[in-house]
Amino acid sequence: MMAQDMLHKIPVREQEPKVRAANFDEVCLGYNEEEAVQEAARCLGCKKAKCVEGCPVSIDIPSFVAHVKEKEFAKAAEVIAQSSALPAVCGRVCPQESQCEGVCVRGKKGEAVSIGKLERFVADWSREHGVSPTPPSKTNGIKVAVIGAGPAGLTCAGDLARLGYEVTIFEALHEPGGVLTYGIPEFRLPKEKVVQKEIENVRKMGVEIETNVIVGRSVTIDGLMDEEGFSAVFIGSGAGLPRFMGIPGENANGVFSANEFLTRNNLMKAFRDDYDTPIWRGKEVIVVGGGNVAMDAARTALRLGAKTWIVYRRSEAELPARVEEVHHAKEEGVVFELLTNPVEILVDDEANVRGMIVRKMELGEPDASGRRRPVEIPGSDYEITCDTVIMSLGTSPNPLIAGTSKGLDVDKYGCIVADGTGQTSRKGVFAGGDAVTGAATVILAMEAGKAGAKGIHEYLSDR
Amino acid sequence: MYKIIKAEQLAEKIYLMDVEAPRTAAACQPGQFVIVKMDNVGERIPLTICDYDRQKGTVTIVFQVVGASTIRMAALKEGDSFQDFVGPLGNPSEFISEDLETLRKKKILFVAGGVGAAPVYPQVKWLHEHDIHADVVMGAKTKDMLILSDQMRQAAAQVHIATDDGSCGTHGMVTAVLEDLVTGQGKHYDICVAIGPLVMMRSTALLTEKLSIPTIVSMNPIMVDGTGMCGACRLHVGDAIKFACVDGPEFDGHLVDFDEAIKRQRIYQTEEGRALLKLKEGETHHGGCGQCGGDA
Numbered sequence: 001m002m003a004q005d006m007l008h009k010i011p012v013r014e015q016e017p018k019v020r021a022a023n024f025d026e027v028c029l030g031y032n033e034e035e036a037v038q039e040a041a042r043c044l045g046c047k048k049a050k051c052v053e054g055c056p057v058s059i060d061i062p063s064f065v066a067h068v069k070e071k072e073f074a075k076a077a078e079v080i081a082q083s084s085a086l087p088a089v090c091g092r093v094c095p096q097e098s099q100c101e102g103v104c105v106r107g108k109k110g111e112a113v114s115i116g117k118l119e120r121f122v123a124d125w126s127r128e129h130g131v132s133p134t135p136p137s138k139t140n141g142i143k144v145a146v147i148g149a150g151p152a153g154l155t156c157a158g159d160l161a162r163l164g165y166e167v168t169i170f171e172a173l174h175e176p177g178g179v180l181t182y183g184i185p186e187f188r189l190p191k192e193k194v195v196q197k198e199i200e201n202v203r204k205m206g207v208e209i210e211t212n213v214i215v216g217r218s219v220t221i222d223g224l225m226d227e228e229g230f231s232a233v234f235i236g237s238g239a240g241l242p243r244f245m246g247i248p249g250e251n252a253n254g255v256f257s258a259n260e261f262l263t264r265n266n267l268m269k270a271f272r273d274d275y276d277t278p279i280w281r282g283k284e285v286i287v288v289g290g291g292n293v294a295m296d297a298a299r300t301a302l303r304l305g306a307k308t309w310i311v312y313r314r315s316e317a318e319l320p321a322r323v324e325e326v327h328h329a330k331e332e333g334v335v336f337e338l339l340t341n342p343v344e345i346l347v348d349d350e351a352n353v354r355g356m357i358v359r360k361m362e363l364g365e366p367d368a369s370g371r372r373r374p375v376e377i378p379g380s381d382y383e384i385t386c387d388t389v390i391m392s393l394g395t396s397p398n399p400l401i402a403g404t405s406k407g408l409d410v411d412k413y414g415c416i417v418a419d420g421t422g423q424t425s426r427k428g429v430f431a432g433g434d435a436v437t438g439a440a441t442v443i444l445a446m447e448a449g450k451a452g453a454k455g456i457h458e459y460l461s462d463r
Numbered sequence: 464m465y466k467i468i469k470a471e472q473l474a475e476k477i478y479l480m481d482v483e484a485p486r487t488a489a490a491c492q493p494g495q496f497v498i499v500k501m502d503n504v505g506e507r508i509p510l511t512i513c514d515y516d517r518q519k520g521t522v523t524i525v526f527q528v529v530g531a532s533t534i535r536m537a538a539l540k541e542g543d544s545f546q547d548f549v550g551p552l553g554n555p556s557e558f559i560s561e562d563l564e565t566l567r568k569k570k571i572l573f574v575a576g577g578v579g580a581a582p583v584y585p586q587v588k589w590l591h592e593h594d595i596h597a598d599v600v601m602g603a604k605t606k607d608m609l610i611l612s613d614q615m616r617q618a619a620a621q622v623h624i625a626t627d628d629g630s631c632g633t634h635g636m637v638t639a640v641l642e643d644l645v646t647g648q649g650k651h652y653d654i655c656v657a658i659g660p661l662v663m664m665r666s667t668a669l670l671t672e673k674l675s676i677p678t679i680v681s682m683n684p685i686m687v688d689g690t691g692m693c694g695a696c697r698l699h700v701g702d703a704i705k706f707a708c709v710d711g712p713e714f715d716g717h718l719v720d721f722d723e724a725i726k727r728q729r730i731y732q733t734e735e736g737r738a739l740l741k742l743k744e745g746e747t748h749h750g751g752c753g754q755c756g757g758d759a
Contacts, residue, residue, distance in 0.1 A: 172688070174500055174546070211547070212547050214549065217495075217550070217690075218487060218549070240691060251704070253726060253729070263687050268507070268687065275504045276531060278506075351723070351726035398690065398691050398692075400709065
């Protein structure tokens with residue numbers, strides 16, 4: 001074997017951009033055993049591991065990577081399972097470049113160890129080899145309710161089940177998974193192969209998932225605690241209502257929230273002919289926004305056959321999306337109109353979108369987010385022809401739960417107020433994830449889910 | 464799974480089903496709706512709650528066959544099941560949280576167009592159970608398309624009927640009856656609740672604005688999740704943009720932008736038409752509401 005180049009990552013195999021731009025199969029093919037072992041050999045096994053500090057759920061990274069290096073994949077899986085219930089998901093969607101890999105010592109000279117791809121490999125290997133978590137031998141008989149079967153809720157439920165609690169997750173949609181199911185597309189996160197299997201593992205821990213229950217409508221938190229015997233509740237209900245810009249033409253036919261577009265495609269499988277739900281297949285699609293959700297929407301529209309643009313008001317450096325998503329989107333042919341902001345959506349006589357007027361922007365002084373503020377350039381308006389506009393501007397909190405639960409405080413934005421342990425203003429009620437922070441990432445929701453489980457355990461132990 | 468306890472055809476293309484859904488049956492109130500999904504490949508279809516039985520844990524739904532999905536749904540029989548049934552969604556009608564004494568002093572008129580009789584019925588029934596007797600104007604294309612008129616008569620003070628072809632009641636539109644009641648017979652109403660196809664709600668709201676009767680309409684736009692997440696159901700109410708699922712479905716009929724709502728309702732007609740071609744029957748529809756009877 002040739003001496004390995006330790007400065008560079010073992011490249012990961014991907015579907016060719018031209019091929020994948022026309023299908024919904026997974027883009028990244030992941031490492032095989034040989035590649036994973038080679039990549040694992042690049043880990044320096046730091047005693048004081050910065051990567052663990054960089055991981056929101058503190059996976060013992062040097063330990064699992066060492067097991068991979070020794071081809072002890074089941075042991076590697078055990079190490080990860082101590083900290084994460086959704087490794088196949090995280091290996092695929094975490095922003096590793098700003099977390100574990102961002103602080104990897106290897107990265108100081110050369111490239112960081114591909115921790116995300118190794119995590120994914122271990123999780124995929126476990127699934128393919130039928131390794132699943134061991135449920136606790138007996139429960140402690142204490143019931144805990146978790147609201148929302150997304151990343152925060154699943155993580156919280158998994159941790160609580162491991163501690164012996166009888167956990168029921170109440171999910172508003174007909175399928176569990178939250179954003180993993182309705183939001184992130186198949187080509188980035190396969191549903192049947194990955195998401196459903198990881199949820200199955202949470203169920204194997206003894207967690208019950210009741211779908212089609214909307215807390216705040218079908219039941220209330222008061223009802224769960226007073227009548228159904230739940231001793232504590234974790235709210236992981238997610239982000240909420242999509243934002244729109246408030247510009248003219250926004251209610252025209254052909255203007256969608258990214259949430260709607262992605263939900264139709266991912267949850268309802270509208271891209272498949274054998275499913276009933278319709279989806280608007282535009283020929284020229286503009287996606288407004290620069291986050292991961294915008295990239296997902298643009299790449300989905302592209303796969304449905306559209307010429308696709310991203311319109312974003314700042315420059316490439318400020319794009320909030322993961323570097324890998326931006327890179328993939330460009331490879332596939334998404335065109336980036338940066339430093340550009342929509343002013344008006346043009347509408348034809350039939351109330352359909354026919355174009356968009358946009359204005360050029362330049363970067364001024366940094367704003368509260370630390371990013372340079374986009375400033376309009378007067379007289380720079382121009383028109384882009386399009387038949388579809390997808391607004392990907394983030395979300396505002398859903399008032400449903402807070403509005404129907406006594407004594408649950410929200411902040412001025414409507415987000416539920418919770419401390420580091422997830423404790424809300426109401427005794428026994430904990431919260432975490434997007435419902436508390438506003439739209440963020442899968443892994444941060446999982447971190448909050450973990451904190452919530454710990455907080456609930458301490459609360460119930462001290463009673 | 465949510466078992467169908469009773470399945471009945473009420474009229475041509477109009478079906479009623481009692482579905483076992485204990486959580487929804489325990490929590491639902493007049494004015495709210497549910498979303499059903501038949502099977503794995505089915506759409507999420509928002510439907511009116513027509514009645515509920517808290518003891519038996521059942522919810523009664525009524526729907527009109529208007530597209531591919533509702534054609535499939537109409538084939539379901541007693542003993543079959545819906546894979547998914549979620550609710551209640553939306554806000555209850557405002558009057559159920561009003562002070563009963565104040566409410567008893569009000570004269571309430573309901574105007575139900577077509578399958579709109581289904582969501583009107585639980586409201587009239589609730590009022591009846593609280594000793595409040597409302598008047599109801601029911602409209603249908605023809606006598607055979609009239610639904611729930613017997614039940615309505617039991618719960619309402621007076622029921623007036625209008626049919627397009629004159630086969631039952633007044634020959635003409637519900638608005639003609641309404642206008643006659645107020646300007647012809649000099650009746651006074653404090654509030655009007657109009658539910659039915661968009662064009663019927665629009666014409667009713669136009670008339671009641673002229674007659675200075677505050678009017679509530681129930682909007683049933685296209686939606687996916689029904690919990691505020693997708694924003695497909697957005698509409699203009701005055702200057703504000705509202706989501707029918709979390710802010711409604713009931714709104715001030717004098718402020719709703721019906722013209723916009725009617726255009727938005729047509730968005731998937733082509734798509735839905737395609738799905739329908741596969742089934743080779745029926746008329747086209749957006750596939751979202753199952754209640755409005757298209758734009759008729």
